[in-house]
Amino acid sequence: MESEGAGRRVVVTGAAGGIGRGIAPLLPGTWRVTATDLHPVDGMVSLDVTDVGACRAAFDGADAVVHLAADPDPRAGWESLLPTNVVGAYAVAQAAADAGVRRLVLASSLQALSAAPGHTQLRPGDAPRPADLYGATKAWAEALGSWVAATSATTVVALRIGWFFPERPPSDVVPRERSAWLSPRDAAALVRASVEAEVDGFVVVNGTSANRYRRAELAETTAAIGYEPVDDAWG
Numbered sequence: 435m436e437s438e439g440a441g442r443r444v445v446v447t448g449a450a451g452g453i454g455r456g457i458a459p460l461l462p463g464t465w466r467v468t469a470t471d472l473h474p475v476d477g478m479v480s481l482d483v484t485d486v487g488a489c490r491a492a493f494d495g496a497d498a499v500v501h502l503a504a505d506p507d508p509r510a511g512w513e514s515l516l517p518t519n520v521v522g523a524y525a526v527a528q529a530a531a532d533a534g535v536r537r538l539v540l541a542s543s544l545q546a547l548s549a550a551p552g553h554t555q556l557r558p559g560d561a562p563r564p565a566d567l568y569g570a571t572k573a574w575a576e577a578l579g580s581w582v583a584a585t586s587a588t589t590v591v592a593l594r595i596g597w598f599f600p601e602r603p604p605s606d607v608v609p610r611e612r613s614a615w616l617s618p619r620d621a622a623a624l625v626r627a628s629v630e631a632e633v634d635g636f637v638v639v640n641g642t643s644a645n646r647y648r649r650a651e652l653a654e655t656t657a658a659i660g661y662e663p664v665d666d667a668w669g
Contacts, residue, residue, distance in 0.1 A: 449502065489525050530582065
């Protein structure tokens, strides 16, 4: 396993997805990033995250794995979610532990709390409360993270990501969605903090920008991993 600090090797799954492409040019230049995807583009490495053996080989020697690969559609059905969000999340978690990766970063979602009352602010310590199957698969990913941290030397950060959008949302976007916005710049900062922070075992953090009105509470996330967002959906 590589030592912490400059030159760390970081494997990113689902790198051809929206978040992966959005953060790629903003990640630390000192990292040696291996970008992977089932359908790789622009020099990425092909990786089927449902294949434990392939994941283990891809993660060998890595300091950290950032797992972004998933079906991102909150309306998706079981047949679409099962391969990547369920089997793939398990395969990545198992392979990361097997490979002795120091840090596993799992992309969860605020959808894991989509059944929470709309007037409440979501906190990292809130237990999952999904209102759809997509959110349930993200609760599954968090459970896998806890399992890996409890049974191996790999520490885990689960990111309850809000609404990732490449530009500041227009004014006609409903406040509930705007309050959960995560910008590319802040998403990259969130990933960097999740990889580099000192973490003991397993931690869940919220992932939104520094929006004036916040669906998700961020003070606990800043305390846990040092994440300090700068963008605001309200300008």
